[in-house]
Amino acid sequence: MSTSATPRERLLDAAGELFYRDGVNIGVDALCKAAGVSKKSMYQLFRSKDELIAESLASRGPAYQTMLHPGAEDDRPPRERILTVFDRQDAMVAAGNYLGCPYVSTAVELKNPEHPGSVVARHFKQQLTDFFHRELVKAGAEDPAMLAVQLTMIFDGAAARAVVRAQPLGGIGATTAAALLDAAGVQAGELALS
Amino acid sequence: MSTSATPRERLLDAAGELFYRDGVNIGVDALCKAAGVSKKSMYQLFRSKDELIAESLASRGPAYQTMLHPGAEDDRPPRERILTVFDRQDAMVAAGNYLGCPYVSTAVELKNPEHPGSVVARHFKQQLTDFFHRELVKAGAEDPAMLAVQLTMIFDGAAARAVVRAQPLGGIGATTAAALLDAAGVQAGELALS
DNA sequence: TGTGCTGGAAACAGATCGGTTTCCATGAAG
DNA sequence: CTTCATGGAAACCGATCTGTTTCCAGCACA
Numbered sequence: 001m002s003t004s005a006t007p008r009e010r011l012l013d014a015a016g017e018l019f020y021r022d023g024v025n026i027g028v029d030a031l032c033k034a035a036g037v038s039k040k041s042m043y044q045l046f047r048s049k050d051e052l053i054a055e056s057l058a059s060r061g062p063a064y065q066t067m068l069h070p071g072a073e074d075d076r077p078p079r080e081r082i083l084t085v086f087d088r089q090d091a092m093v094a095a096g097n098y099l100g101c102p103y104v105s106t107a108v109e110l111k112n113p114e115h116p117g118s119v120v121a122r123h124f125k126q127q128l129t130d131f132f133h134r135e136l137v138k139a140g141a142e143d144p145a146m147l148a149v150q151l152t153m154i155f156d157g158a159a160a161r162a163v164v165r166a167q168p169l170g171g172i173g174a175t176t177a178a179a180l181l182d183a184a185g186v187q188a189g190e191l192a193l194s
Numbered sequence: 195m196s197t198s199a200t201p202r203e204r205l206l207d208a209a210g211e212l213f214y215r216d217g218v219n220i221g222v223d224a225l226c227k228a229a230g231v232s233k234k235s236m237y238q239l240f241r242s243k244d245e246l247i248a249e250s251l252a253s254r255g256p257a258y259q260t261m262l263h264p265g266a267e268d269d270r271p272p273r274e275r276i277l278t279v280f281d282r283q284d285a286m287v288a289a290g291n292y293l294g295c296p297y298v299s300t301a302v303e304l305k306n307p308e309h310p311g312s313v314v315a316r317h318f319k320q321q322l323t324d325f326f327h328r329e330l331v332k333a334g335a336e337d338p339a340m341l342a343v344q345l346t347m348i349f350d351g352a353a354a355r356a357v358v359r360a361q362p363l364g365g366i367g368a369t370t371a372a373a374l375l376d377a378a379g380v381q382a383g384e385l386a387l388s
Numbered sequence: 389t390g391t392g393c394t395g396g397a398a399a400c401a402g403a404t405c406g407g408t409t410t411c412c413a414t415g416a417a418g
Numbered sequence: 419c420t421t422c423a424t425g426g427a428a429a430c431c432g433a434t435c436t437g438t439t440t441c442c443a444g445c446a447c448a
Contacts, residue, residue, distance in 0.1 A: 038396040157351030165307040
């Protein structure tokens with residue numbers, strides 16, 4: 001437990017990790033202990049545990065996206081940029097420390113779709129769909145909106161396979177996404193006709 | 195709370211519903227109250243709450259499969275029989291009482307893949323894959339094993355969309371499954387060349 | 389040296405957790 | 419009527435839950 005970061009950052013980090021690994025039902029005591037922060041401080045920084053759940057999900061969004069999405073400097077064609085997301089997910093599954101999409105898992109545990117954490121989860125899923133949509137528009141796909149949703153669905157399906165520990169079938173997410181892109185005519189190297 | 199069924203049946207029914215609706219963290223007190231059974235009786239019938247979780251999941255398997263899979267009397271070609279699963283899932287989502295696949299959701303909440311409930315979840319997912327596989331073999335698909343896994347993945351992805359309450363896109367599961375079947379050459383009305 | 393603020397340690401509160409036990413109403417068998 | 423097994427109601431256990439409060443060590447600043 002490094003004391004370098006501020007108590008708020010330490011709490012958000014510990015929350016992001018423990019809520020993901022042990023579920024949102026982990027106690028505040030364990031959380032504060034892991035963060036090296038007293039409960040008093042925690043309740044001064046966050047109104048409630050529910051707010052901490054939402055804030056920790058939101059705070060990890062950018063890092064999570066950087067981990068999944070290819071950067072702007074990656075100038076490969078849209079199809080490759082899209083498949084990169086699935087390749088990176090596959091790599092996390094293969095590494096063995098992937099317990100499903102943190103946003104979907106948290107939404108599953110919270111049940112209530114109006115919970116602030118569920119709202120963040122919905123927002124993040126939309127951002128993934130938006131990324132796919134942008135790439136598909138660049139590729140000149142015929143129905144980018146629907147295809148983007150389909151890709152997001154495959155992403156979450158692959159995550160579910162990891163959760164239930166189904167017999168691993170390496171690269172099944174990327175394979176399926178590629179099949180869908182093929183069917184939609186988004187081919188390797190194809191770019192918009194701009 | 196009907197007193198007609200045996201205490202065991204009442205418990206399994208209540209558990210199946212409440213664990214699904216409120217999550218496996220609901221207390222045994224609330225559960226027994228809903229089932230009209232005392233805790234004493236519950237702990238005579240089941241060794242622990244964990245065992246009740248697993249048994250309730252297992253007991254609901256057949257009914258859940260009957261709800262999703264087309265029956266043997268449905269003699270339409272494999273492609274239609276496969277798409278029926280997604281159509282029925284879509285119907286449940288549209289009806290508004292669908293909170294995701296009970297087996298995946300429970301596995302997400304339990305975290306531990308060795309938990310008896312997680313084992314049942316894994317088993318059920320395999321059964322869905324097996325159903326797809328049988329139909330794909332009947333249809334003479336080229337790689338039925340992989341395609342069956344892909345379809346299961348789409349099923350779980352569609353379930354995840356329902357959980358996070360993503361903007362509904364009617365029939366997206368069936369549409370995607372159909373696109374995949376098209377790409378694999380499993381066409382409407384096609385049957386095995388037996 | 390004295391003052392005031394920050395924040396951790398820990399006790400506390402009231403509720404609930406999984407699980408066990410006691411007690412008693414009921415109803416069938418002799 | 420007596421006897422005995424069933425099973426519900428509810429108390430009880432120790433642990434843990436979210437959230438609050440008290441107390442005090444440390445430290446910047448005058």
